Amino acid sequence: MMNHTLKSQCKVSPGTVIAGKWHLNKYTIIKELGFGANGVVYLAKHNHTHVALKMSDNGMSITSEVNVLKSFAKVQGPLTLGPSLLDVDDWQSNRGRISFYVMEYIQGPDFLTFLQQKGKSWTSVLFLQLLNDLDKLHESGWVFGDLKPENLIVTGPPSRMRCIDVGGTTIQGRAIKEFTEFYDRGYWGLGSRKAEPSYDLFAVAMIMINTAYPNRFSKTTGGISQLREAVRQKPELAAWEKVIFKSLQGHYRSAKEMRTDLLSLMIDKKIPDPPKRAQEANVDNQKKKPSLHPQGSQPITRQNYRKGRKKSGWKEFFFIAVVLGLFYAWYTFNKLL
Numbered sequence: 663m664m665n666h667t668l669k670s671q672c673k674v675s676p677g678t679v680i681a682g683k684w685h686l687n688k689y690t691i692i693k694e695l696g697f698g699a700n701g702v703v704y705l706a707k708h709n710h711t712h713v714a715l716k717m718s719d720n721g722m723s724i725t726s727e728v729n730v731l732k733s734f735a736k737v738q739g740p741l742t743l744g745p746s747l748l749d750v751d752d753w754q755s756n757r758g759r760i761s762f763y764v765m766e767y768i769q770g771p772d773f774l775t776f777l778q779q780k781g782k783s784w785t786s787v788l789f790l791q792l793l794n795d796l797d798k799l800h801e802s803g804w805v806f807g808d809l810k811p812e813n814l815i816v817t818g819p820p821s822r823m824r825c826i827d828v829g830g831t832t833i834q835g836r837a838i839k840e841f842t843e844f845y846d847r848g849y850w851g852l853g854s855r856k857a858e859p860s861y862d863l864f865a866v867a868m869i870m871i872n873t874a875y876p877n878r879f880s881k882t883t884g885g886i887s888q889l890r891e892a893v894r895q896k897p898e899l900a901a902w903e904k905v906i907f908k909s910l911q912g913h914y915r916s917a918k919e920m921r922t923d924l925l926s927l928m929i930d931k932k933i934p935d936p937p938k939r940a941q942e943a944n945v946d947n948q949k950k951k952p953s954l955h956p957q958g959s960q961p962i963t964r965q966n967y968r969k970g971r972k973k974s975g976w977k978e979f980f981f982i983a984v985v986l987g988l989f990y991a992w993y994t995f996n997k998l999l
Contacts, residue, residue, distance in 0.1 A: 671719050671757055671758075671760065672697075672701060672702040672717045672718060672719065672760060673702070674691050674704070674717075674755075675691070676691055676692055676693055677690065677691065678690070678691045679691075680706065680715065680717075680753050680762065681753065682749065682751030682752070682753065682762075683751060683752045683753065683754055683759075684751050684752065685749060685751050687708060687749055687751065687764075688708070689706040689707070689708045689713065689715055689764065690706055690707045690708075691704050691705075691706050691715070692704070692705040692706055692707060692712075693705050695714060696827075698827065698829055698840075700718050700720055700723040700727075700829055701716050701717055701718030701720070701723065701724070701829075702716070702717055702718075703715070703716045703827075704716075704717070705767060706764070708764070712767045712769075713748060713764050713765065713766070713767050714745065714764070714765050714766070714767045714768075714826075715762055715763075715764050715765075716762060716763055716764075716765070717753065717760050717761065717762035718760070718761055718762070719758070719760055719761070720761075721761045723829070724750070724761040724762070724763055727763065727828055727829055727831075728747060728750050728763050730744070730804065730828045730831040731744060731745065731746070731747035731763075731765060731828060732747060733802055733803075733804060734799070734828075735747065736802070743795040743796070743798070743799055743806075743824065743825050744824070744825050744826070744828050744831075745765040745766040745767075745768050745824070745826060745828075746765060746766040747763065747764075747765055748764040748765055748766065749763065749764040750762075750763045750764075751763075751764075768815045768817060768824045768826055769815075769817065770815045770816050770817040770818070770824075771815070771816055772811055772812055772813075772814060772815055772816075773788070773811040773814040773815075773816060773823065773869070774811045774872065774873065774876060776788075776816040776821070777873060780821075782873065782898070784821065785870075785873055786924065786928055787821075788816065788821070788823050789866065789870070789924060790921055790924060790925060790928075791822060791823055792814070792823045792866065793866065793917045793918075793920055793921035793924065794917070794921060795823070795825075796859075796862055796863075796866070796917040797916060797917035797918045797921065800834070800859040800862070800916065800917060803833060803834050804831055804832065804833060804834065804857075805831065805832050805833075805834055805838070805857040805858060805859065805861055805862055806825060806828075806830065806831050806862050806865075807830030807831055807832050807838045807839060807840055807841060807857065807861070807862070808827070808829065808830030808838075808840045808841050808842055808845075809825075809830075809845060809862055809865035809866065809869070810842050810844070810845050810865065810869065811869055811872060813825055813826055813827045814826075814869075832857040833857065834857050834858055834859075835856070835857060835858070836856075836857050837855055837856065837857065838855040838856070838857050838861060841855065843881075844868060844872070844878050845864075845865040845868045845869065846864075846865075847861060847864040847865075847910075847912075849881065849884075850881065850884050850885065850888075850889065851884045851885050852864065852885065852886060852889075852910060852911070852912070853912055859914075859915070859916055859917060860909075860912045860914060860915075862917070863909045863912075863914050863917060863920055864909060864910060864912070866909060866917075866920070867905070867906045867909035867910050868910075870899065870902050870905075870906055871889070871892060871893060871899065871906065873898075873899075874896035874898050874899050875892070875896070879892065886907075886910060886911060889910055890907065893906055893907070901927060902924070902927070904923065904927070905920060905923050905924050905927065908920075908923070
């Protein structure tokens with residue numbers, strides 16, 4: 663929690679104009695978005711565009727977070743894991759000089775809220791994308807650290823996971839700077855707080871568990887035994903059990919390995935069906951095309967005809983339903999990833 667002095671130092675009212683001392687850009691404060699150990703984040707407006715502005719009297723903290731955002735920009739392309747950095751400056755207020763930086767305002771529900779609104783069928787797709795982005799982050803030499811649902815925002819369409827609050831992001835090999843106990847392997851007695859890929863992957867597994875326990879749960883015995891029991895008490899976690907346990911015990915060397923295992927489970931049909939929209943499209947397509955004709959069907963159906971497989975009755979209907987389901991699952995995953 664931020665100390666009271668820092669909170670007071672950085673407290674500004676809506677309508678306040680923050681004028682940069684060096685770059686001379688002006689930002690009008692709209693409202694506070696949140697605060698933590700190292701600063702306060704505000705929603706602000708600049709040239710009719712909404713931005714997120716973080717201020718702190720700790721210049722070293724600002725510099726560290728700015729370096730993280732610059733690193734994100736170098737390795738992750740136009741759709742970054744974290745917000746884009748827009749400006750870095752100082753503001754000379756009547757309470758002294760305050761350092762601040764301005765970043766892209768990422769708007770959308772947090773991860774768990776998104777699942778409540780859209781359904782848990784989106785979960786695996788978003789985890790695949792998150793693991794892909796984490797792999798790029800780890801390859802660049804960083805660990806996110808304080809990975810939790812509150813720091814994961816789902817934007818779109820198309821729906822995509824973005825991370826906010828990079829204050830806990832740490833150079834690999836150092837001690838984790840910030841963490842939240844439920845997602846911290848040190849808290850559960852399952853590893854150190856050294857910044858390495860497996861630290862983030864443990865947190866991903868705990869977020870998976872969190873989807874079945876929205877209010878989380880407290881540590882009693884701790885260790886893998888308590889977490890294993892928690893997983894096995896929730897049928898919806900059964901499909902991910904293999905991936906969760908390997909991650910909790912630090913058996914993955916990279917996010918890519920964890921992503922490969924998760925994708926394999928999805929291909930093997932151990933993961934729930936794709937998002938509802940794809941299911942509805944499948945049903946509609948079957949209503950419109952109760953029988954298949956080579957000239958009006960999808961490519962995979964034409965292949966079926968070319969092979970000359972003549973099915974009859976319920977066997978043909980079953981085969982068609984399976985093929986269409988696979989086609990729309992493939993289409994949905996490629997559209998979202």
